[in-house]
Amino acid sequence: MTVGGPGPGKPLYSYRPPAREAGRRVLVVGATGRLGVAIAEGLVNRGDDVVLTARDPNKLEQMAASLERGRGRVPFVCADLTHRDAVERIVEGLRAAVPPKDGRGSVDDIVLACGPFPRTPFEDLRREDLERTLTVHAVAPLLLVHALAGDLAKARGAVVGLGDAGTTRPFEHHVAYLTAKGAVRTGLRALAVELAPDVRVNIVELGIVADPEADADPLRQHRLATRSQLGRFGTAEEVVHVVLSLLDATWATGEIWGLGR
Ligand SMILES: NC(=O)c1ccc[n+]([C@@H]2O[C@H](COP(=O)([O-])OP(=O)(O)OC[C@H]3O[C@@H](n4cnc5c(N)ncnc54)[C@H](OP(=O)(O)O)[C@@H]3O)[C@@H](O)[C@H]2O)c1
Numbered sequence: 001m002t003v004g005g006p007g008p009g010k011p012l013y014s015y016r017p018p019a020r021e022a023g024r025r026v027l028v029v030g031a032t033g034r035l036g037v038a039i040a041e042g043l044v045n046r047g048d049d050v051v052l053t054a055r056d057p058n059k060l061e062q063m064a065a066s067l068e069r070g071r072g073r074v075p076f077v078c079a080d081l082t083h084r085d086a087v088e089r090i091v092e093g094l095r096a097a098v099p100p101k102d103g104r105g106s107v108d109d110i111v112l113a114c115g116p117f118p119r120t121p122f123e124d125l126r127r128e129d130l131e132r133t134l135t136v137h138a139v140a141p142l143l144l145v146h147a148l149a150g151d152l153a154k155a156r157g158a159v160v161g162l163g164d165a166g167t168t169r170p171f172e173h174h175v176a177y178l179t180a181k182g183a184v185r186t187g188l189r190a191l192a193v194e195l196a197p198d199v200r201v202n203i204v205e206l207g208i209v210a211d212p213e214a215d216a217d218p219l220r221q222h223r224l225a226t227r228s229q230l231g232r233f234g235t236a237e238e239v240v241h242v243v244l245s246l247l248d249a250t251w252a253t254g255e256i257w258g259l260g261r
Contacts, residue, residue, distance in 0.1 A: 030114025038236035105151025137180035192254035207260030
């Protein structure tokens with residue numbers, strides 16, 4: 001076992017607990033987002049293999065190229081999670097890119113970092129907003145974990161989902177988003193029960209790393225930042241650190257790790 005945090009000349013995330021070997025295959029869902037990109041980089045930098053999925057083929061192509069580390073092309077699957085066949089599409093793409101063999105599945109672990117952050121002012125809230133947001137944040141990700149549960153179990157794998165602190169402390173104009181994040185939070189905890197002890201399922205519940213409206217509005221930024229006890233937004237690196245830690249946390253399942261709340 002190598003113990004040691006980052007230090008001069010030492011790579012970040014060099015610590016590896018005894019039960020987790022290097023070179024795991026991790027599916028990153030929402031891989032082209034601001035957090036998805038950082039998570040995929042963190043995984044590759046510590047020697048894991050990633051498979052990326054999101055909607056935009058150009059962003060995926062670029063990212064796959066940027067993550068090559070002399071270990072060959074990084075596979076990716078384009079899928080829009082609002083589409084009813086998205087889960088089948090991702091599983092098929094995954095099987096084609098990384099065929100199961102020697103008793104190992106196509107994927108060992110999954111990180112769920114997908115979905116939009118739609119502003120839905122209360123007076124304009126529509127059924128479509130709720131259905132669409134629930135589908136992308138909760139229905140499709142839960143079905144994807146369900147579809148890949150056998151692969152994960154073979155690897156004693158883990159799922160980490162990115163949750164939102166707003167589910168316990170809601171904010172305005174986001175009923176659809178917060179409802180969807182609440183659904184996936186509960187769904188993932190229920191999956192932790194269904195899949196134990198072979199697969200662990202945990203959640204990182206985030207405060208704010210980036211708020212699309214705050215960039216142009218310093219007052220809003222200040223107001224939002226002071227909601228967190230640490231008085232600031234988080235960074236993608238701080239999220240990556242906790243996601244990797246939870247992937248490695250072999251004695252944790254059904255847990256919610258709050259961050260910057
Ligand atoms: N950033 C924060 O401050 C914050 C705070 C709390 C929680 N979170 C949670 O953290 C996660 C990542 O956040 P982020 O800021 O990185 O988000 P982001 O930058 O908006 O990225 C979202 C990702 O989801 C994908 N996506 C969106 N709609 C999709 C669809 N219909 N089908 C398939 N993929 C879709 C996007 O792919 P395309 O590029 O192809 O559209 C992108 O890869 C989210 O679950 C969010 O709720 C973030």
